[in-house]
Amino acid sequence: xxxxxxxxxxxxxxxxxxxxxxxxxxxxxxxxxxxxxxxxxxxxxxxxxxxxxxxxxxxxxxxxxxxxxxxxxxxxxxxxxxxxxxxxxxxxxxxxxxxxxxxxxxxxxxxxxxxxxxxxxxxxxxxxxxxxxxxxxxxxxxxxxxxxxxxxxxxxxxxxxxxxxxxxxxxxxxxxxxxxxxxxxxxxxxxxxxxxxxxxxxxxxxxxxxxxxxxxxxxxxxxxxxxxxxxxxxxxxxxxxxxxxxxxxxxxxxxxxxxxxxxxxxxxxxxxxxxxxxxxxxx
Amino acid sequence: xxxxxxxxxxxxxxxxxxxxxxxxxxxxxxxxxxxxxxxxxxxxxxxxxxxxxxxxxxxxxxxxxxxxxxxxxxxxxxxxxxxxxxxxxxxxxxxxxxxxxxxxxxxxxxxxxxxxxxxxxxxxxxxxxxxxxxxxxxxxxxxxxxxxxxxxxxxxxxxxxxxxxxxxxxxxxxxxxxxxxxxxxxxxxxxxxxxxxxxxxxxxxxxxxxxxxxxxxxxxxxxxxxxxxxxxxxxxxxxxxxxxxxxxxxxxxxxxxxxxxxxxxxxxxxxxxxxxxxxxxxxxxxxxxxxxxxxxxxxxxxxxxxxxxxxxxxxxxxxxxxxxxxxxxxxxxxxxxxxxxxxxxxxxxxxxxxxxxxxxxxxxxxxxxxxxxxxxxxxxxxxxxxxxxxx
Numbered sequence: 001x002x003x004x005x006x007x008x009x010x011x012x013x014x015x016x017x018x019x020x021x022x023x024x025x026x027x028x029x030x031x032x033x034x035x036x037x038x039x040x041x042x043x044x045x046x047x048x049x050x051x052x053x054x055x056x057x058x059x060x061x062x063x064x065x066x067x068x069x070x071x072x073x074x075x076x077x078x079x080x081x082x083x084x085x086x087x088x089x090x091x092x093x094x095x096x097x098x099x100x101x102x103x104x105x106x107x108x109x110x111x112x113x114x115x116x117x118x119x120x121x122x123x124x125x126x127x128x129x130x131x132x133x134x135x136x137x138x139x140x141x142x143x144x145x146x147x148x149x150x151x152x153x154x155x156x157x158x159x160x161x162x163x164x165x166x167x168x169x170x171x172x173x174x175x176x177x178x179x180x181x182x183x184x185x186x187x188x189x190x191x192x193x194x195x196x197x198x199x200x201x202x203x204x205x206x207x208x209x210x211x212x213x214x215x216x217x218x219x220x221x222x223x224x225x226x227x228x229x230x231x232x233x234x235x236x237x238x239x240x241x242x243x244x245x246x247x248x249x250x251x252x253x254x255x256x257x258x259x260x261x262x263x264x265x266x267x268x269x270x271x272x273x274x275x276x277x278x279x280x281x282x283x
Numbered sequence: 284x285x286x287x288x289x290x291x292x293x294x295x296x297x298x299x300x301x302x303x304x305x306x307x308x309x310x311x312x313x314x315x316x317x318x319x320x321x322x323x324x325x326x327x328x329x330x331x332x333x334x335x336x337x338x339x340x341x342x343x344x345x346x347x348x349x350x351x352x353x354x355x356x357x358x359x360x361x362x363x364x365x366x367x368x369x370x371x372x373x374x375x376x377x378x379x380x381x382x383x384x385x386x387x388x389x390x391x392x393x394x395x396x397x398x399x400x401x402x403x404x405x406x407x408x409x410x411x412x413x414x415x416x417x418x419x420x421x422x423x424x425x426x427x428x429x430x431x432x433x434x435x436x437x438x439x440x441x442x443x444x445x446x447x448x449x450x451x452x453x454x455x456x457x458x459x460x461x462x463x464x465x466x467x468x469x470x471x472x473x474x475x476x477x478x479x480x481x482x483x484x485x486x487x488x489x490x491x492x493x494x495x496x497x498x499x500x501x502x503x504x505x506x507x508x509x510x511x512x513x514x515x516x517x518x519x520x521x522x523x524x525x526x527x528x529x530x531x532x533x534x535x536x537x538x539x540x541x542x543x544x545x546x547x548x549x550x551x552x553x554x555x556x557x558x559x560x561x562x563x564x565x566x567x568x569x570x571x572x573x574x575x576x577x578x579x580x581x582x583x584x585x586x587x588x589x590x591x592x593x594x595x596x597x598x599x600x601x602x603x604x605x606x607x608x609x610x611x612x613x614x615x616x617x618x619x620x621x622x623x624x625x626x627x628x629x630x631x632x633x634x635x636x637x638x639x640x641x642x643x644x645x646x647x648x649x650x651x652x653x654x655x656x657x658x659x660x661x662x663x664x665x666x667x668x669x670x671x672x673x674x
Contacts (some may be wrong), residue, residue, distance in 0.1 A: 183335050184368035186355045188433065189385030198381075202372045 038260060045069050045257035049250045073254035082239035083258070085151055086220060089235055092155035093219040094212050097166040100159070101215075102208060105170030106196075110179065123164050131161075135228045142229055149233045157225045162215035169214065173207030174200065217263050284469055285346030285359075285436040286311050287332065292341035294327050301327040303493035304341070309469060309486075316484035317473045320516070324493040325473045326365075326441055332471060333439050334358050346436055356385075361430035362439040365446065367422045369414045375401075375425050376410040382433045400432040403462060420451050427459070431466065438463070438470045444479065456482060477517045481505065489513050506566075507632060511639035514564050514632065520596065520607040523570070525563040526636060529554055538563060543602035544581035549628045553642070562639060564632035570608035571625040572597060572616065579623035585616050599624065 043059075044052050048066040074080060107113070108120060131138075138157070139148065147153035177200045185195035201208075226238040234242065240255045287309040294302040302324045309315045317325040330336040332343055334355035342351045350358045361382070370378050379397045388396070401407040404424040409417055414425065423443060430438060444452045444459070460483050463470055474480055480487045481501040488498040489509075497509035508514035514522035527538040527546065536554035538546040538561065546563060548554050554561075575582055583601035590612060597616060599606045601624065608624075616622065633642045 178366065178368065180364050180366050180368040181370060183355075184362065184364055184370075185381070186335070187333055187360060187362040187439075188382035188429070189356045191354075191356065194385070199370055199372075 038264070041253055041256045041260065044250070044253040049248075052250050052253065053248075069250045069254045070257065073251055073258065076243070076251070078234075078239055079236070082234055082236040085233060086236040087262075088151050089154045089158060089226075090216040090219040092152065093158040093162055094216045096155065096159040097162045097215040098170075098208065098212055101163050101166030101211070102170045104167045105172075106174050108167070108171040109174035120168075123167050126160070127164050131225055131228075135224075138225075139228055149230050151233075154226050154229055154235060155219075157229055158215075158219040158222055161222065161225065162218045165218065166211055166215050169211040170204075170208060173204045173211065176207070177203045213266060216266070220259075220263060284311050284467065286344075287315075287437055287469060287471065288342075288344040288347075289328075289332070290342040290344070292328065292331055292343060293339050294324070294331055294336055295339045296327075300493045302331060302338070305490075305493075305495050306341075307488060307495060307498060309471065312467045312469055314463060314470045314472065314483065314485040316480040316487045317471060317490060318477060318480040318484075318487050318517075319475065319490035321475055323490045325475075325490050328490070329362075329439055329441055329471055329473045332437070333360055333362050359436040360439055361433040361435035361437075363426045363430050363441065363443045365442040367426040367443075367446070369422050369425050369429070371414050373413075374410065375406065375412055375414065375417070378414070378425055379410075379429045379432050381429065396432050396434075397428075400428040403431060404428045420447055420455065423447060423455065427462075436469065438468045440470065440472045442474055443472075445474070445476070459483070478519070481517070489516065506630070507641070508564065509641055511562065511564070511634060518566065520567050522564050522566055522632070523606050524634070524639075525565070525601065525604050525606065527561055527563045528559065529561050530558050531556065540581060540604070541602045543583055543604075543624075544579070546581055546626050546631070547628045549631065552628075552631070552633060554633065560636035561642075562634035562636050563626075564634055564641075565626050565630060567596070567607045567609045569627040569630040570606065571627070572599070572608055572610055572614075573623045573625070575621045575623050579625075581624045581626065583622060583624050585618055585620045585622055587618065588616050 040058065043062045046065050046067070046069070047062045048064055049069050049072070051062075051064065052069065104123075108116065142148040142153055147156070181199050181203070182192070182195045185199045186192060190198065221237065222235075223237040223241055226235040227241055230238055236259060240252075240259070244252065287307075289305055289307045292302055292305045293300065305328060307315075317328060319325045327336060331338045332345075334350065334353060334357075338351065342349055344350065345358060345360070355362075370381065373381065376397055379400055380393045383393045383396055397410070398407065401410060404427055406421060406424045406428060409421060409425070414422055417425065423446070427443065444455050447455055456479060472483065484501055486498060487501050487504050489496045489504065489512075491512055497504055497513050499507075504513060505518055508517065508522060511524055514524065525540055525546075527540050529536055529538050529548070531537070534555075535550065536548040536552070536557060538548055538554075540546065540563075572585075581601070583599040583606065585597060586600055586605070587598040589596040589598075593612065595610045595612055595614065595616075597608045597610055599608060599622070606624070610616065634640060635642060
């Protein structure tokens with residue numbers, strides 16, 4: 001389903017051009033909509049604090065670039081620690097979500113079993129439960145178990161939040177890999193596990209990578225669960241949240257900028273790899 | 284190369300009997316076609332032989348070995364899928380080499396066998412490409428090459444030509460037939476295309492609703508269908524079926540078509556002493572039409588004449604029934620013309636009027652019976668189950 005509109009007739013060329021123009025217009029609008037706030041946060045974070053505070057309206061191209069604001073943010077107490085904590089929580093969440101979610105997704109995609117639809121519904125319903133309601137019991141349980149204020153504790157919570165997405169995304173990924181490919185591998189001498197490892201897994205990899213990144217981003221973006229479950233050792237969003245009301249606006253720009261970078265960079269690099277692999281898949 | 288023996292194979296999907304007590308023996312090197320309308324269970328039967336379906340009753344033997352409970356990888360089979368199932372993330376070379384690598388064949392051996400298989404199918408120029416860089420016809424060849432490289436005891440093919448366009452399919456059909464006869468492996472080939480079945484198979488097994496209806500050589504099935512379903516499914520146009528009433532006159536049987544006249548009954552047809560309704564089956568090419576001169580036994584009226592180049596297809600109304608006949612292209616007939624109809628009494632197939640199953644006595648042991656010592660279909664009771672008695 002790449003954007004080749006086939007009309008077959010000569011007048012089709014005009015229609016194709018109109019179609020392409022429309023595509024670009026829509027794509028550009030969407031890109032601007034998403035990128036504009038990111039851009040303003042970025043330039044605000046990169047202009048010297050005095051100017052960033054006083055200048056209005058904002059210039060599109062900053063007259064002066066300085067890293068003072070960012071340095072100030074990074075040198076604030078506990079920010080670097082919180083940053084690395086967030087990274088680790090994200091990684092552990094990613095590993096746990098995929099380790100549990102991918103097999104579940106595979107089962108939903110490949111097997112017919114009793115209560116499959118109910119299971120699918122239950123998976124989603126966990127998201128229907130607002131974390132706010134769970135906040136107190138959760139905190140109490142965590143303290144009782146002694147995993148409050150710890151990386152593993154937050155990771156477990158984030159895994160619970162990300163798991164429904166991990167399951168549903170991976171199941172749709174596995175559905176897109178034709179079952180006949182695995183069967184063909186089995187007739188060619190593969191054990192079902194080998195067939196999965198040699199055929200389905202490589203073909204599902206781009207989708208699985210996307211699911212992985214998505215769970216990482218879910219974890220990275222989470223403020224609420226992290227602020228409930230941590231106090232002295234917060235993740236980056238929780239750390240930023242606690243000082244939000246007392247800090248200068250430039251501090252907030254820097255915080256927003258630093259929080260944005262990893263998501264943007266990761267997705268930017270992975271995206272090329274995703275397209276590269278997907279391009280080779282037939283159908 | 285090995286014999287395949289199916290004994291009472293049954294496969295259920297929930298309450299549906301997808302394959303219902305199928306017994307069939309395919310001898311070494313034979314090309315057996317499973318033919319039937321979609322949903323008749325032919326693909327399920329093939330997958331049961333492959334081991335991709337666990338059967339609910341019966342046994343599957345390959346080369347005398349009971350493989351009923353063995354997984355596909357231990358059955359020494361190779362399969363070509365309808366969708367080809369070519370691995371998109373591997374080059375054509377790696378696709379063909381896949382099975383050999385699983386067997387831990389040596390590098391040199393793999394290289395040689397892949398090359399051989401590729402040359403057989405004329406795709407040696409594509410080995411470095413990815414499947415997405417090949418056409419549908421080429422992918423079909425890759426799938427066949429991948430199967431042949433395994434040198435399997437049994438080759439299973441599931442509608443391998445159905446995804447090709449008409450012209451390519453014609454070409455691929457002839458080529459596949461030549462290729463498989465050269466290799467001489469035992470083959471089961473599933474198709475819903477009766478022309479494919481007729482033109483390729485050593486024998487054809489016709490399936491309907493999970494059961495085998497008839498197993499025989501293509502021509503025998505064409506000439507002597509086991510029942511109305513087979514006669515109607517095979518051949519284009521399908522076989523004609525006329526309801527007749529048989530009676531005895533002067534010690535000989537006569538078949539009467541209501542409001543249209545009589546048909547001469549061959550004395551060897553065993554209808555002597557019989558009376559009552561029957562179905563008369565006759566192929567379009569075994570009907571002759573001539574202008575009506577009066578005094579003819581059977582007459583009818585021309586409805587439509589369709590000139591098809593090599594022959595004309597004529598639709599006639601005979602009594603209350605429609606009949607399709609084939610005439611020479613130069614024979615001139617007008618719509619609404621009354622004509623005399625001559626039915627070749629040696630080519631008539633008599634069927635029971637109620638069960639629509641062919642009468643058991645088949646005296647027209649035509650040319651088919653001489654080929655390879657294959658006995659013709661034998662009917663069991665009034666049901667439509669036909670079993671082949673082999674050797």
